Amino acid sequence: MSEETNCIFCKIIRGEIPSAKIYEDDLIYAFLDISPINLGHVLVIPRQHWVGSSEIAEDVAGRMFRVGSRIGVALKRSLDYDGFNLHLADGACAGQVVMHAHLHVVPRGADDGFRWNWRQMQYSSDSVRTEILNKIVEKLKF
Ligand code: 5GP
Ligand code: ZN
DSSP states (O other): OOOOTTOHHHHHHHTSSOOOEEEEOSSEEEEEOSSOSSTTOEEEEESSOOSSGGGSOHHHHHHHHHHHHHHHHHHHHHHOOSEEEEEOOOSGGGTOOSSSOOEEEEEEOTTOOOOOOOOOOOOSSHHHHHHHHHHHHHHOOO
16 A cells, blocks of 8 residues: 655554544544634544545545545534535645545534635636536546
8 A cells, every 4th residue: 555654644544643533444544723714623534545536436435525525424413504516626726735535514503603715606608618627527536
């Protein structure tokens, strides 16, 4: 299984850096984020060092999503949250700081005062939308 000597999350998995463990199994490890958006914010990481989300093996990615969702439900039941966001930053420009793929489970309350800075652009015409669509589909590989 691949590990990176200097990766902070690989160090957490090896136990070289302490962490507040929520859950672990053969494929993944979940622990409290050290600087939570809301209290109880959890990170779900693969045991293997992958950087981008598309590199993660399908069984591991599935487990990350499944466990992340279950932790989200546990956050609602245990700490009285109303919902949660599952968030994954892929690439520095998308906000990825730690280059070991990870899924954030961010518990949310109706009045928690946190807002994603979400904007909504428009396609200037149907043909522009079709052009964009075709470019994406052309590059889609499995
Ligand atoms: P990113 O911005 O890469 O999506 O998220 C990285 C997350 O890792 C941040 O929310 C940050 O608070 C968390 N983090 C960074 N270093 C540590 C650490 O040493 N321990 C824990 N528990 N979380 C960390
Ligand atoms: Zn790593």
